[in-house]
Amino acid sequence: MDTMRAVLFDAPGLPLRLADIAIPQPGPGQVLIKVHACGVCHTDLHIVDGELSEPKLPLILGHQIVGKVVQEGQGAIRFKGGERIGVPWLGGTDGTCRYCVSGRENLCDQPIFTGYNRDGGFAEYCLADERYCFPLPDGFSDLEAAPLLCAGLIGYRAYRMAGESVKNLGIYGFGAAAHIIAQIAIFEGRKVFAFTRPGDKTAQEFALHQGADWAGDSSQPAPESLDAALIFAPVGSLVVSALKATNKGGVVVCGGIHMSDIPTFPYKYLWQERVIRSIANLTRQDGEEFLALAPKVPVQTDVTTFPLERVKDALDQLRKGEFVGAAVINISSM
Ligand SMILES: [Zn+2]
Numbered sequence: 001m002d003t004m005r006a007v008l009f010d011a012p013g014l015p016l017r018l019a020d021i022a023i024p025q026p027g028p029g030q031v032l033i034k035v036h037a038c039g040v041c042h043t044d045l046h047i048v049d050g051e052l053s054e055p056k057l058p059l060i061l062g063h064q065i066v067g068k069v070v071q072e073g074q075g076a077i078r079f080k081g082g083e084r085i086g087v088p089w090l091g092g093t094d095g096t097c098r099y100c101v102s103g104r105e106n107l108c109d110q111p112i113f114t115g116y117n118r119d120g121g122f123a124e125y126c127l128a129d130e131r132y133c134f135p136l137p138d139g140f141s142d143l144e145a146a147p148l149l150c151a152g153l154i155g156y157r158a159y160r161m162a163g164e165s166v167k168n169l170g171i172y173g174f175g176a177a178a179h180i181i182a183q184i185a186i187f188e189g190r191k192v193f194a195f196t197r198p199g200d201k202t203a204q205e206f207a208l209h210q211g212a213d214w215a216g217d218s219s220q221p222a223p224e225s226l227d228a229a230l231i232f233a234p235v236g237s238l239v240v241s242a243l244k245a246t247n248k249g250g251v252v253v254c255g256g257i258h259m260s261d262i263p264t265f266p267y268k269y270l271w272q273e274r275v276i277r278s279i280a281n282l283t284r285q286d287g288e289e290f291l292a293l294a295p296k297v298p299v300q301t302d303v304t305t306f307p308l309e310r311v312k313d314a315l316d317q318l319r320k321g322e323f324v325g326a327a328v329i330n331i332s333s334m
């Protein structure tokens with residue numbers, strides 16, 4: 001039996017372990033992918049920490065996968081052998097629930113998520129339903145393309161929810177998603193105000209380098225009022241900070257899958273048609289739009305790479321905010 005190296009998550013509190021396991025065989029409609037690179041996401045941390053219930057166990061994490069199709073299952077005809085594709089967080093839907101039939105497959109009642117209830121990309125091979133994969137634009141290396149698949153794509157959904165009339169955009173938490181979305185916002189003529197962990201001068205300099213008009217501590221007031229704010233840090237108190245900084249009618253978009261509790265706040269912060277909303281997952285349409293836009297900007301992703309045996313270090317460093325931009329596991333990129 002052919003085997004592959006994979007990083008397995010057994011349960012919250014247990015260390016991730018590198019193991020040799022059987023290479024999976026593609027079922028109907030699936031492709032087997034030789035993984036070149038896989039991005040690391042805050043959601044991976046939430047799963048490892050037990051903050052998201054009911055992952056498949058044991059589980060291969062990782063949902064920003066770039067790789068090459070090496071085998072097609074029965075009826076899988078969308079991609080040619082050898083073609084480079086991307087696999088995102090949304091790995092499947094039922095196609096029949098009230099959300100799927102109304103163009104909101106991101107909210108599907110019976111979704112399959114890559115690296116959560118199906119094995120993901122911290123491994124040499126993975127399976128994916130071909131209908132939920134994306135062709136990837138040329139001009140991005142495997143390592144550069146990986147963060148587009150969640151940080152970019154779900155960040156883009158959050159950004160679109162901020163509305164069309166935004167001039168001043170606040171971004172709270174300047175990591176992988178923010179550094180991509182800031183470039184798009186600036187490309188579309190908006191001013192970006194970046195809020196980081198207090199005292200994180202490295203992230204603030206990085207934000208200015210990405211073209212932000214201003215960067216400072218999230219504990220500081222905004223230097224100008226904001227028309228909308230995106231929150232990518234999993235810190236509930238930022239919702240209140242962002243509301244206070246936001247103009248009438250402004251939208252505060254929570255981009256993460258998990259957040260600490262939001263403190264109580266006076267109604268006047270919400271009054272005047274301000275909106276707080278979350279965004280969940282992605283639709284395939286989000287992916288197609290974003291992957292068409294990214295090369296036009298062109299988005300440049302700043303990646304810190306780790307080998308497969310150092311997934312744990314990548315997660316630890318993400319938790320502590322020890323690198324700028326995005327972390328990517330380099331499995332066999334060229
Ligand atoms: Zn993610």
Ligand SMILES: [Zn+2]
Pocket residue numbers: 093094095096097098099100101105107108109110
């Ligand atoms: Zn559905």
